[in-house]
Amino acid sequence: MGVNDIYIRDIFMTVGFILLGLIIVHYIVKWKWCKLVGIIYRSHLLCFEAECAYLSAPHKKYLFAPLNDARSNDEILQYEKCIRVVEIGVRTGENIQYYPDGTHFVGVDLNRRLKEYLTRSDRAWQFSHITIEKLIIGDGSSLKGIPNDCVDAVVTVRSLCSTSSIRSTLDEIQRVLAPGGKYFFLEHVPDKPGTLIRYIQRFLTKTRIWPSLYGDCRLDSNPINEIETTKFKDVIWKPITLCGYVSQPYKLYLTRNHIMGTATK
Numbered sequence: 001m002g003v004n005d006i007y008i009r010d011i012f013m014t015v016g017f018i019l020l021g022l023i024i025v026h027y028i029v030k031w032k033w034c035k036l037v038g039i040i041y042r043s044h045l046l047c048f049e050a051e052c053a054y055l056s057a058p059h060k061k062y063l064f065a066p067l068n069d070a071r072s073n074d075e076i077l078q079y080e081k082c083i084r085v086v087e088i089g090v091r092t093g094e095n096i097q098y099y100p101d102g103t104h105f106v107g108v109d110l111n112r113r114l115k116e117y118l119t120r121s122d123r124a125w126q127f128s129h130i131t132i133e134k135l136i137i138g139d140g141s142s143l144k145g146i147p148n149d150c151v152d153a154v155v156t157v158r159s160l161c162s163t164s165s166i167r168s169t170l171d172e173i174q175r176v177l178a179p180g181g182k183y184f185f186l187e188h189v190p191d192k193p194g195t196l197i198r199y200i201q202r203f204l205t206k207t208r209i210w211p212s213l214y215g216d217c218r219l220d221s222n223p224i225n226e227i228e229t230t231k232f233k234d235v236i237w238k239p240i241t242l243c244g245y246v247s248q249p250y251k252l253y254l255t256r257n258h259i260m261g262t263a264t265k
Helices: 003-055 057-069 075-080 114-120 166-176 196-206 209-213 224-229 249-255
Strands: 084-088 104-109 131-137 151-157 177-188 234-241 257-264
Touching: 003 057, 003 209, 003 249, 057 151, 057 177, 057 257, 084 166, 104 114, 114 131, 151 166, 166 177, 166 224, 196 209, 196 249, 224 234
Parallel strands: 084 104, 084 151, 104 131, 151 177
Antiparallel strands: 177 257, 234 257
16 A cells, blocks of 8 residues: 555544534433533423413402303213313323313324323322323324314413414314314414514524524414414404513513403304
8 A cells, every 4th residue: 555545544533533523412402402402491381381270360369250051062071070171281180170071182392201191290199180091102293083063162271383384283273173163372472563572583583593492482473364364263362461470570571461262163
């Protein structure tokens, strides 16, 4: 082997080692980043979202009150005097307390350990008044595990902002609802156009800073147009603003404005 051949071989080996090192560093950083994001998002759910659930409690009591008088389209559930509810974006189960005793619950969430959380965690006793019928891993844009016209109510609370397609999710909600069934929603929306908050919301969303940290949440998402143009028979809603103490006020400033209402199939 000539001197030139040895020189070329050494160059290739050096470049190869550098590339291998970069690849290893890339995967280590990616793994560490994913782990960090998981910790940040879990903290977000257990702290800020729990605080928001407390602030929104009076509104939720009003919103979900009709569930107590709802009559199921399912003959068996009618006999049992129960209803079937689908919730998209269950997270820590803060809305389950508002569902009537005996509710047949279908949860849709990206958390693969949701069943363990609802049935075996320290908080499982808070969910013991419902019957967990099915848990679906997903964001709600596909509810293929649920037949047409079989659900009495569908609920989304601060979760449409994280679905891959709001339109697909709403079409699926309309599909699975039984005739006369209701869709209950409480969703955060952007601030008024031209405000500093609106600019920050748009910036954090478009740069993917906020979605990457907080479960794909889009701060500039406003689903009301999609809700009103889905094939619902009746849509009633009103704007509300969450106010009160939270441990991270900047998050509340960015997600304080909401739309709350119902849509009937």
